[in-house]
Amino acid sequence: MRTLVLFVSLILPLRIQAADVCSLYRGYAEVDQIIQARVFNSSYSFRIADRLGSEELSKLLGHYVTHTTESQFQNGLPNPTNTVLWYIGLSKLAQELSAICAPRPPQELVRSLNPIFLHAANAMCAWPAQASKTAQERLWLAVMGYEAPRAELEAWRGFFNQGEEAQAFERTPATEMLAKHLALIFLNPHFLLRK
Amino acid sequence: MDRRDFLRLSLAGSAMWLGAPFIGAAARETQEPRFLLQVVFPGGLDWSYLFDARPLEMTKRGLIQNYVNQEPAPWGPENGLKTWASPLTNPIRPYQNYFSIVNGVMMTPNFDGHLQNLNYLLAGNPFGGPFFISGLNLDKRPLDCVHTGGFGVDVPQLSDLGGTIPLDTKSVNALSAAIRSVPAIQSDDKLVGFWARRLSAIALEGPGVFSNGSRAMATALSKAPELMRLMKSVNPQLATGEDELGFLPVLAEFFRKGIAQTGLVVFSKLDTRIDVHAAEAAVKQPALYAEIAQKIASVFKFLRETPYDQGRSILDVTTVVITSEFGRTLRQVRRPIDFTGTDHNNLCNTVLIGGRGIRSGLVLGASDFQSPDETLSPAHLQIDAGKMKFIGRPFDFAASAIKEGYAPAAFSPRDYIGAASVINTVYEAFGVDRVKYWPVEKDGPAAPVLKGILKG
Numbered sequence: 001m002r003t004l005v006l007f008v009s010l011i012l013p014l015r016i017q018a019a020d021v022c023s024l025y026r027g028y029a030e031v032d033q034i035i036q037a038r039v040f041n042s043s044y045s046f047r048i049a050d051r052l053g054s055e056e057l058s059k060l061l062g063h064y065v066t067h068t069t070e071s072q073f074q075n076g077l078p079n080p081t082n083t084v085l086w087y088i089g090l091s092k093l094a095q096e097l098s099a100i101c102a103p104r105p106p107q108e109l110v111r112s113l114n115p116i117f118l119h120a121a122n123a124m125c126a127w128p129a130q131a132s133k134t135a136q137e138r139l140w141l142a143v144m145g146y147e148a149p150r151a152e153l154e155a156w157r158g159f160f161n162q163g164e165e166a167q168a169f170e171r172t173p174a175t176e177m178l179a180k181h182l183a184l185i186f187l188n189p190h191f192l193l194r195k
Numbered sequence: 196m197d198r199r200d201f202l203r204l205s206l207a208g209s210a211m212w213l214g215a216p217f218i219g220a221a222a223r224e225t226q227e228p229r230f231l232l233q234v235v236f237p238g239g240l241d242w243s244y245l246f247d248a249r250p251l252e253m254t255k256r257g258l259i260q261n262y263v264n265q266e267p268a269p270w271g272p273e274n275g276l277k278t279w280a281s282p283l284t285n286p287i288r289p290y291q292n293y294f295s296i297v298n299g300v301m302m303t304p305n306f307d308g309h310l311q312n313l314n315y316l317l318a319g320n321p322f323g324g325p326f327f328i329s330g331l332n333l334d335k336r337p338l339d340c341v342h343t344g345g346f347g348v349d350v351p352q353l354s355d356l357g358g359t360i361p362l363d364t365k366s367v368n369a370l371s372a373a374i375r376s377v378p379a380i381q382s383d384d385k386l387v388g389f390w391a392r393r394l395s396a397i398a399l400e401g402p403g404v405f406s407n408g409s410r411a412m413a414t415a416l417s418k419a420p421e422l423m424r425l426m427k428s429v430n431p432q433l434a435t436g437e438d439e440l441g442f443l444p445v446l447a448e449f450f451r452k453g454i455a456q457t458g459l460v461v462f463s464k465l466d467t468r469i470d471v472h473a474a475e476a477a478v479k480q481p482a483l484y485a486e487i488a489q490k491i492a493s494v495f496k497f498l499r500e501t502p503y504d505q506g507r508s509i510l511d512v513t514t515v516v517i518t519s520e521f522g523r524t525l526r527q528v529r530r531p532i533d534f535t536g537t538d539h540n541n542l543c544n545t546v547l548i549g550g551r552g553i554r555s556g557l558v559l560g561a562s563d564f565q566s567p568d569e570t571l572s573p574a575h576l577q578i579d580a581g582k583m584k585f586i587g588r589p590f591d592f593a594a595s596a597i598k599e600g601y602a603p604a605a606f607s608p609r610d611y612i613g614a615a616s617v618i619n620t621v622y623e624a625f626g627v628d629r630v631k632y633w634p635v636e637k638d639g640p641a642a643p644v645l646k647g648i649l650k651g
Contacts, residue, residue, distance in 0.1 A: 023408025053376070054369030060360065065350065072350060074361075078408065080337045080422045081360045081370070083415035088377050152393070159389045180386055187390050189397055193408040 023193040024076030025086070027062030031192065037114075038143055039097070044112035051089040061085055076194075090186035091179075098179035101125035117142045124181065127174035133161060139181060148190035156184055226334065228503065229551055229625060230450045230513040231457040233328075234494060236487060237313065237347035238469030240519035241537055242545040244484035245491075246270060246296045247522070247562055247585070248279040256567040257532045258582075259525040263481045270296070271558040276597070278558045279565075283484045290495035293510060294517075294549025295557040295648045299587025301613045302521045304578070304606075307539040309470070310349040312520040316614055319633040323352025326359060327618050328457050330631045333358075337422035338455040341446060344439040347466025359459070364434035364441050371431040379423040380416075391416055425454045440493050447501050447509045462490065469519070472527075477536040491517060491547070498550065510550050514624055516617070517547040524583045525564070542578065543585040546617050552624035554648050560612045561588045561597055572602035574610070587611040595647025608636045615642030623649060 026034075028048050036046045049058035062076035075082060099106055100113070100121055110118065120142045123135030140153050160169055160181065169177060185191060243249055243259060248267030253259045263281060270284070270291065271277030278298055303315040311321035318324040328340045339358025362370065380387055391413060398410035429452060433444040439460050449455040465487070471477040494517070498510035522544045523537040530536070543562050549555045562585035563575060571579075575586050589598040589610040603610050615633035622632055623644045632641035 021404045021407065022411055023405045052369070052373050054366065054373065056363070056366035057369045057373060060366070060370075074350075078411040078415045079358055079360060080415045080418040083412060084374065084380065084419045084422055085370075087380060087419070088373050091377060155393060155396070163389070165385050184386060184390060189394060189405070189409045189412055193405060193412070195405060 022077065023189075023195070024073065025062040025078060025082060025192055026194050027064070027073065027076055028058040029063065031061070034191075035093070035186075038145065039114065039117045040112050041114045048089040048093070051092040052085060057085055061089075078193075086192060087187065091183050094179045094182035094186060097121065097182055098175045101127075101174040101178050121178060121182075124178045125174045127172075127177045128170045132174070132177075136160070136181065140185060143182065143185045144188065144191055147195070148188060152188060152190055156181075156188070159184070228450075228507075228512040229456075230509075231328065231331065231621065231625070232446070232494075232498070232513050232515045232550075233457070233459050234491075234515070234517040235316070235459070235461045236465060236469060236517075236519045237309070237349070237461060237463055238466040238519065239309065239312075239521045239523050239539050240469060240487070240545070241471070241480065241484075241523040242298075242543075243523075243525075244281050244480055245284055245488065245545070246278055246280050246547070247298050247543075247545050248281040249565070250279070253525075253567050254532060257526075258564075258567055260477060260532055260535050260537065262478050263484075272556055276558045276561065278561065281484070283481065283488050286485075286488050286492040287495070290492055290499065292556040293495045293499060294515065294547045294555050295553060295559060297546040297548060297559045297612060297617060297645065297648070299560040299562040299585070299590070299612055300518075300544040300546050300617060301587055301608060301611045302541040302544055303614075304542060304608055307521070307541040308349075309347075309520055309539070310351065312539075312541055313346070313349055313351040314353075316518070316520050317351050318353055319615060319618065324354060326353040327633075328359065328459070330622065330627060331457065331625050332627045333456050335418075336453055336456050337418045337425065338449070340457040340459055341449055341455045342459040342461070343442040343446070344461035344463045346461055347463040348470075360455075362442070362445070363439075364436060364445070367434050367442070367445050368431045371426055371429055374423050374426045379427070380419045382417075382420050387416075422454065425452050428452060429454070440490060440497070443494070443497050444501070447497075447503075450509060450513065451503060460494075462487075471523075472536045472538060474527075474530060474534045474536045478534070495549070513550045514552055514621060515548065515550040516621060518544060518617075520544075522585065525585070526583065528581065528583070538583075540584045543587060544614070546614075548617065548620070548648060552650050554650055557648055559595065559645060559647055560590055562586065563588050570602075574603040574606040577606045592616070592643035592645070595645070609639070612645065613642055616645055619643070620645040620649060 032047055040046050049055050052058055060075050060082050063074060064071050065074050099109055120135055120138035124132050124139055126132040136157050137153065140156065249259050251261060251266055254261040263283060265282045267279035267281050269277045270280035278296060302312045303321045306321045314323040315321050317326055319327060333339055338360050342359050342361045343363050394409045394413035394416060398406050398413055400406050429448050433448055435441045439462055446458040468483055471480060498513060498515065499508050501509045503509050503512045522540040524540050526532060526535045527538060563571060564585050571582065589601045589603060590612050591598045613635060615635055619632045619642050629641060634640060635642040
């Protein structure tokens with residue numbers, strides 16, 4: 001683990017220079033739409049601003065500003081503040097969604113979810129049984145779609161099934177595990193960054 | 196990258212991820228604190244209502260509008276260069292020894308639009324570019340710059356704003372509440388570790404756009420634990436009122452807590468009131484500039500009276516730069532002098548600069564056209580044949596003095612104090628490598644530093 005972190009950290013000091021072309025965060029409006037389409041059904045209107053408790057803060061995630069005849073996308077370059085805000089908003093969402101694995105899942109939540117997501121997420125409630133492991137890919141595809149390469153799915157699945165923590169995860173309740181699975185999909189750059 | 200660079204990056208990188216909060220704090224304890232506050236009044240200030248005023252005789256002769264109708268008073272040290280200050284600056288007089296005035300500052304000589312000059316002021320290029328704060332030699336803090344007030348009608352085209360966070364009195368309270376609403380990101384958390392590893396793995400896939408984005412996320416994530424920890428210690432009640440001035444206590448707290456090192460305060464709500472092309476708006480300037488003078492006084496009062504630590508005020512540790520994107524013309528063509536608006540003057544601006552590293556109480560540089568009968572230089576007439584504008588007086592950078600009696604035959608930006616010299620002076624105060632200095636003109640050498648206002 002330590003070696004990995006050391007290896008990983010090699011790239012961190014390389015500051016993104018102005019001359020670099022850098023993927024920006026998609027912004028709150030686009031991510032709201034993606035989550036709305038892939039997780040919820042039309043009876044519910046998803047807004048990350050509600051998880052942040054502020055309309056103003058959602059603008060820090062990236063948004064369009066129109067001045068006279070020009071539109072500019074602002075605040076999309078990843079920085080510590082918007083990264084923390086994505087973490088806060090999406091961790092809360094993952095936590096909320098994981099309630100479907102509770103002994104008595106809130107019916108309002110269940111009714112708000114789209115059938116594909118609900119089917120995949122429900123299967124995860126069997127954790128750590130094999131059925132839930134089989135359902136991991138369905139959950140990934142329901143949320144991520146085909147936006148990430150297969151290697152990302154394998155890395156994500158490997159973290160839960162074969163990583164250093166796999167044994168500890170086997171003893172972790174399904175609700176908590178569903179939240180972890182979802183959080184790591186939402187926070188993946190293939191989900192959050194523009195291509 | 197050679198082996199030495201690789202090892203250096205490896206060590207720096209591992210330190211950054213594994214111990215950034217601790218190393219950052221230790222570095223701050225041993226290094227002298229230094230901050231930058233830039234205050235911008237967008238719209239194009241008419242400095243003749245503040246620190247570059249003219250005698251009423253010039254108004255009587257139909258040369259410059261003046262709706263105050265009072266004679267200006269001298270401003271400056273006893274044994275040094277003086278300028279004429281409008282009586283509207285009286286609220287600032289108690290703080291006159293907290294800053295110096297740089298008059299006759301040329302902006303971008305070839306463009307007189309708001310956007311091009313805002314771009315030039317903040318990026319050194321009329322077409323935009325990296326925000327100049329990104330060139331500062333900043334310490335490792337979670338945020339490079341906190342920007343409040345938004346921008347006015349024109350939004351400068353700035354890149355490399357990754358470390359600049361727009362906040363206001365409302366959003367800073369919301370941010371504080373949001374951060375308190377979840378457990379902090381811990382760098383030893385397994386999930387966070389996996390997230391960081393994926394970001395890094397994608398970043399290492401190549402130099403592409405997406406890899407760069409992932410790298411930016413990884414860098415941001417490495418600073419997130421410290422940001423959350425420090426933000427939780429900020430008193431959310433510090434932000435008061437809607438005005439940009441109400442945000443200053445937050446900025447001071449961000450400086451004290453080590454959250455950010457620079458601040459950009461833009462009084463954007465004044466933009467359209469400042470940009471007085473219409474005579475109907477121009478006649479209201481006495482009230483407007485009384486308000487602006489009060490804001491400037493409030494900035495210095497706050498910075499002086501707010502402690503950074505037991506022995507120093509925020510002003511002692513902060514370099515302060517106050518300006519606009521340009522000045523204004525003396526009048527408009529074919530308008531009566533007692534009912535005229537003004538247009539943009541990109542050839543002459545004023546900068547107030549004070550605080551850490553800066554000698555205060557001085558006047559440096561001057562504009563021309565100080566009296567109705569002054570003979571303007573051929574260089575002036577070359578770029579302002581209608582005598583509608585002030586321009587700077589040629590400046591001797593080695594002697595830190597105006598070149599008395601020198602009337603250049605042709606215009607060259609190298610003869611004048613330019614915004615690039617002001618920025619390079621700030622860069623010098625921050626110990627920035629000279630290769631980053633702004634050029635005096637396109638493809639020219641670095642603009643000379645204003646040594647006369649630098650301490651030490």
